[in-house]
Amino acid sequence: MSVTLDLADPASRPRPAAGALSPLGAAGPGRPSLIGLDREGLAEALREIGVPEKQLRMRVGQLWHWLYVRGVSDFDRMANVAKDLRTRLADAYSIARPEMVDEQISVDGTRKWLFRFDAKGAGRPVEIETVYIPEEGRGTLCVSSQVGCTLTCTFCHTGTQRLVRNLTPDEILGQVLVARDRLGDFPDAATPAGAIVPSEGRLVTNVVMMGMGEPLYNFDNVKQALAVASDGEGVSLSKRRITLSTSGVVPMIPKTGAEMNVMLAISLHAVTDELRDVLVPINKKYPLDELLAACRAYPGLSNARRITFEYVMLKGVNDSLADARALVKLLRGIPAKINLIPFNPWPGSPYECSDWDQIERFADLVNEAGYASPIRTPRGRDIFAACGQLKSESERMKKTDRQALEAGV
Template identity: 50%
Template sequence: MQGTSENAPDSTPHASPLTPHARVNLFGLDRAALRAEFEKMGESGYRADQIMLWIYRRGVVDFEQMSNVGKALRARLEAHFVIRPPELVTEQVSTDGTRKWVLRLEEREGRPETMIETVYIPEANRGTLCISSQAGCAMDCSFCSTAQGGFSRNMTTAEIVAQVYFAGKALGGDFQNEKVISNVVFMGMGEPLANYNAVLPAIRILLDDFGFGLSKRRVTVSTSGLVPFIDRLGDDVDTALAISLHAPNDQLRDQLVPINKKYPIAELMDACRRYLAGKDRKAHIVYEYVMLEGVNDQPEHARELAKLLNAAHGGYSAKVNLIPFNPFPNARYTRSKPDVISRFSDILRAKGLLTMTRRTRGDDIDAACGQLVGKVQSKQKKRLGDIPVRVQ
């Protein structure tokens, strides 16, 4: 199946590097693609496994340091490939330990330089890395600073994966310590499923034992609700899914999350049921719900949300993350008061829903949920009609 989209990746992640003057960044090739390239070079596919272990388990990006690879092959690799981490522009560290890195993307096809943001959230027994998949976002959610900043371009697979490598190096370079980066969430800048062809190989590298080796429950893809690509994700890879829901009915969600006009809640819930079908009973979908004062935070909203999710999930569990709104300049909303959030949570729990209120992290450095803006120079707004709608 192939999706059709104006937002297709800027380069095909499986393109052959064996062309003059076109060294391909190996961060962009998953194991199947890298094995295929080695076989084109007349080398055994297992050489790809060796190279991946050097990159993702030992943090080595210099071919000369790959001691179990012959000198002649190292020279050929140097001629055809590059392993290029992103360039750090700025680093900020919050009072709560959260780190935000602004990273510069490569100039592409004469476009101006573009920067994205990656956030690391440390906790006692785990570390969560929030990565971006697009420079900017075209979803136009009214409560999100990233969406209000406009859309520049899709990121390549290499640019997505390189964020994880960069963070591992910045955090001490211990790629074997699962507590340093234990979880990766596609909750940074952009709508991951609108850049599906680049995101899928990135997920495979994150999960691969020869890649970062993360558990399928520790990689989470968040989406505002691109229904055809939720189905495709379920077919292509097993990973955790988060839905940016934010409203219990179509009338309200149309205002907050405009993609709902194309894929209303009933279609979205059907896609969620299909995503869970056949998975073990420990599987669940996380529903993200930003708390906006006087907009979506009343008891009737909580009761309607509980009814919706309980009906949609059957024997599978649904988890709700309540997210206190994080303000940004010229925002039209304010954060729900703590007692209102607590009451909302109590109603959901009484209806049998696993509910957590997300603790705001990194808001003093604009690293909290919905605050990432990077530097999107084009500031163009995509129309909802440009968002991928078909799977062939």
């Protein structure tokens, strides 16, 4: 049985242990967040509240440690920061976590969180979903980059929710911080009630930008958030354990490799332009030959840094052995892994999952051609947390609100 906690109802919220942080707070109105700022940004924020130039480097180091090593979300817990400075910081800025309004726990241990953020031009508060998948020896956090999506991939539930707005660096990184809070994954932090405490090591070991939205349509914000997440003196996630998934925004792929240097995943799903135009409509703008040329030229590509190609298995659509042979031919010469994803159903979908025997035959053929071709075990289906199932209830941003946001109003 899956478990749901309605955290919008105060009576159902887990009560933190004495002295522990609650991850359920929201940034105060009118106070910008320090979360997601790089060191230069933190220095400028400190400069704005009167910290002397000669102290900036030390103070930035203190803030960085408290935010990303110790994981605090209350300035008063920064024990080695002077009380006067803590007060000035609290008056001017926020380090609170996103508001968690719902948590669902699958029978297989997968967790799905619904987070609520300020409107920021969207007309009303917006919501996104984030998923944590525990596995043997590791844990993967599936992070969202946008509220909704513009791409309308026909097999994806998220694609039925139109784009509301991009997430900001603090909102992207905030998903990682809340997950670590919730799982008891910050060292020396008091354990929140209901957390899973690791017996050894950390629980959030991998981050995949595979949640709601197309991350390459929010490049700058994603880049900034991942730079902080991968900084070796903070959250310290290895770039080899950060994967960005794109549906094929070809012009941004070389830039991703050069400036982010993370692992790349391509949402492929078809071996012909005719079918991919239907399943992944961005293919009409960036067809397969352009997409694969960009993959072959991806900076740092090697057998040790392979591109992952994601291929959802749709019964009678793209799952024949002829499709498997065409897939092998299509990817020839690209160091690659091919993730076969059993289709995860959602209400109103026109597709069915391929039969398991057919998925295994498809995988065997691809494996025999020399490509690793794991079949992704469906996780969190009972709470609609599986690949392609994420969707929140935020509405499309009005045109006037979007124009105001773009103008910085």
